[in-house]
Amino acid sequence: MSEKRPTIVTVAEAAGVAASTISRALKGDKRISPETRARIARVAQELGYTPYASARALSSGQSGLVGVVLGPGTNPFYAELLYEAVRQIGERGMRLLIIHAGPGPVENSMADALLQYQVDGCLISSVDLPSHVGAVCTANGVPVVMVNRVAQADTCAVVCDNAFGSVQLGELLLRSGRRRTALVRTSAASSTARERDAGFTTFMQSAGYPPSLRLDGRSTYEGGFEAGRHIAALPAAERPDSVYAVSDIMAWGVLDALRLAGVRIGQDIAVVGFDGLPQSARPIYDLTTVEQPVVAMIGRGLDLLQARMRDKGLPDETISLRGRLIERGSSGPKGR
Amino acid sequence: MSEKRPTIVTVAEAAGVAASTISRALKGDKRISPETRARIARVAQELGYTPYASARALSSGQSGLVGVVLGPGTNPFYAELLYEAVRQIGERGMRLLIIHAGPGPVENSMADALLQYQVDGCLISSVDLPSHVGAVCTANGVPVVMVNRVAQADTCAVVCDNAFGSVQLGELLLRSGRRRTALVRTSAASSTARERDAGFTTFMQSAGYPPSLRLDGRSTYEGGFEAGRHIAALPAAERPDSVYAVSDIMAWGVLDALRLAGVRIGQDIAVVGFDGLPQSARPIYDLTTVEQPVVAMIGRGLDLLQARMRDKGLPDETISLRGRLIERGSSGPKGR
DNA sequence: AAGAGCTGAGCAAACGTTTGCGCAAAAGTG
DNA sequence: CACTTTTGCGCAAACGTTTGCTCAGCTCTT
Numbered sequence A, B: 001m002s003e004k005r006p007t008i009v010t011v012a013e014a015a016g017v018a019a020s021t022i023s024r025a026l027k028g029d030k031r032i033s034p035e036t037r038a039r040i041a042r043v044a045q046e047l048g049y050t051p052y053a054s055a056r057a058l059s060s061g062q063s064g065l066v067g068v069v070l071g072p073g074t075n076p077f078y079a080e081l082l083y084e085a086v087r088q089i090g091e092r093g094m095r096l097l098i099i100h101a102g103p104g105p106v107e108n109s110m111a112d113a114l115l116q117y118q119v120d121g122c123l124i125s126s127v128d129l130p131s132h133v134g135a136v137c138t139a140n141g142v143p144v145v146m147v148n149r150v151a152q153a154d155t156c157a158v159v160c161d162n163a164f165g166s167v168q169l170g171e172l173l174l175r176s177g178r179r180r181t182a183l184v185r186t187s188a189a190s191s192t193a194r195e196r197d198a199g200f201t202t203f204m205q206s207a208g209y210p211p212s213l214r215l216d217g218r219s220t221y222e223g224g225f226e227a228g229r230h231i232a233a234l235p236a237a238e239r240p241d242s243v244y245a246v247s248d249i250m251a252w253g254v255l256d257a258l259r260l261a262g263v264r265i266g267q268d269i270a271v272v273g274f275d276g277l278p279q280s281a282r283p284i285y286d287l288t289t290v291e292q293p294v295v296a297m298i299g300r301g302l303d304l305l306q307a308r309m310r311d312k313g314l315p316d317e318t319i320s321l322r323g324r325l326i327e328r329g330s331s332g333p334k335g336r
Numbered sequence C: 001a002a003g004a005g006c007t008g009a010g011c012a013a014a015c016g017t018t019t020g021c022g023c024a025a026a027a028g029t030g
Numbered sequence D: 001c002a003c004t005t006t007t008g009c010g011c012a013a014a015c016g017t018t019t020g021c022t023c024a025g026c027t028c029t030t
Helices: A008-015 A019-026 A034-047 A053-062 A076-091 A107-114 A130-139 A160-177 A192-206 A222-231 A248-260 A294-310 B009-016 B019-026 B032-048 B053-058 B076-091 B109-116 B131-137 B162-175 B191-206 B221-235 B248-260 B295-309
Strands: A065-070 A094-099 A121-125 A145-146 A156-160 A181-186 A213-217 A242-245 A270-272 A289-291 A317-323 A323-324 B065-070 B095-100 B122-126 B144-147 B156-160 B182-188 B214-217 B242-245 B268-274 B289-291 B318-321 B324-326
Touching: A008 A034, A008 B065, A019 A034, A034 A323, A053 B053, A065 A107, A076 A094, A076 A121, A076 A248, A076 A294, A076 B076, A076 B095, A094 A107, A094 B076, A107 A130, A121 A130, A121 A294, A130 A145, A145 A294, A145 A317, A145 B324, A156 A192, A156 A294, A156 B109, A160 A192, A160 A242, A160 A270, A160 A289, A160 A323, A181 A222, A181 A248, A192 B109, A213 A222, A222 A248, A242 A248, A248 A270, A248 B095, A270 B182, A294 A317, A323 B289, B009 B019, B009 B032, B019 B032, B053 B065, B053 B109, B065 B076, B065 B109, B076 B095, B095 B109, B109 B131, B122 B131, B122 B295, B131 B144, B144 B295, B156 B162, B156 B191, B162 B191, B162 B242, B162 B268, B162 B289, B162 B324, B182 B191, B182 B221, B182 B248, B221 B242, B221 B248, B242 B248, B248 B268, B295 B318
Parallel strands: A065 A094, A065 A121, A121 A145, A145 A156, A156 A317, A181 A213, A181 A242, A242 A270, B065 B095, B065 B122, B122 B144, B144 B156, B156 B318, B182 B214, B182 B242, B242 B268
Antiparallel strands: A289 A323, B289 B324
16 A cells, blocks of 8 residues: 655655755745755655645645636637646646536636635636626636636736737638628627627728628527528528628538538638637638637736736736638638 | 635634534534524625635545546547536536646646645546556545546446447448448547447447448548548449448548538438537538437546545446437438 | 854744544433 | 433644744855
């Protein structure tokens, strides 16, 4: 059977120093001499010592945990975000505590988790009512960063420049000769969808070709599919020559519905999306889209978070990152 | 500014009892009288008291955390598993600590996380080398349950009966008159894929119609797509009349490749998969598949885990659950 | 050569909860 | 009525780290 797991005093005795010295040496305090530090590192290594996070958290008030609230939807974009967050949080020597994810609303127990585990910071990327969450966090001095969501009252945020991306897509459509554009939007109240909607509409209007059709649906594949069916069913004269779906997942639905109806993508009609999910590169979709800089978004988000862990009272900040236009076959032969 | 967060002694003083009484009352110790318990509950509620998880963990050795190791792939099945795990772990009053997820191998820092945060139990659903992980856990007395993976040396496991599901699919294919079957497998060394492969092959052989073709690829959409292209490129005489892809995600690839090549699904060729992901129900796929009982798998997995948290030294156990055959259009007109 | 500043490390008090043990008072037993 | 059992709760010692002080021995200054 395994011996008792070594604690800091086990190491201290083995190294012939005080526990406090171990603690300081292991976190790089300059007051400890290089020789002592090296010896301690060696002894700790030999003993297989690793600190108890609970003791550390209790004593220092820092848990090393980042709470993550994910959206309720099944949008694979959240999976991207999560995977990247796991990776980067690990790289920064912290761990990730899932507060909520998957279908269903954010529950109240969420607030408990934040408090109980003394989460050092919180990354939120949920659509619905993050206001309450934000309130709980700020009330307890937990820094919050919204990712892919516009800042609520007093929180930081990292967003993709949805308006800019929408303009890029609009320009691409116009350049390839499209003039009658349908906008597939979502009825969900997410800031992301609203900004894409508004950015595109404004641009197209100012260019003289306002969207000729607007369709609302749930922010899912199925929502897009419905919209696509509707478009396919229109008489040829009324049918738009291009579709902007405000998310890749909706664009997939549009594409599949159109194809099932025999509409030729890229020829009869151009389809573009927004998110840049890997699945959009599949030959079957070959979707023109704007790629959200997920790596950078998480990275800057954690930067903001860590800065505020060190120094609370830093002013709120919103970082806007531009996505990359990826032109593929769904918008027709390469423009220009 | 917010007052100091209440601790157990804050509550104790407010209720006029000892801290130990608070502790016991809040976890339902029968030695505390109903009246006292009610009063304490009320006071705690008023003060907005919630215990510090770190203090609790330090004192009791129980963190209330379940570690989850997810597979490296981008298979949406892992997302299903994760969402369900988050839900059920929350329901059982625990929290979920992500040890690893997403692409890339399980790193060594994982073991540290297990120890540092004193994870009470661990749910593993990763393909590659979970052996090391298992070893670390058992060496430190942390119960482990493998989900959707066959038990390694001394761990519990919850699996879907892959052989049975494969037989169900084989019977369906035979019933609808298919005789020349292709098996799209994966070169990955996952037990799941192996069992499905073996189960299907054995059944078809004993029925007198062994698979006429075997294709290996990565366990991804792209792997399936490659296989589908290969099949579509075969001269008509050699082409199989049905395909069993050992996962839904691979089946999607097969379907898309075949469709792009002009092959009519369900008529020229039947395609079936395994996993029962929601996406397989989309009209564009309409995939016949075997649905893994995700809810039950996580549920039974947590049962096993919690039983072993209470009583270590319980013998290892493997639970096999049967999936549900979902017949859809991809396998042709509904069989009798 | 004596005082001041540095360097490197130890002491001990937190941090908030759990839990074994102890001990009154109330209830049951003879 | 004297005794034992039960009920209900308090005491205080852990649990493993961090961190503000303290302090001895140096190295510089003057």
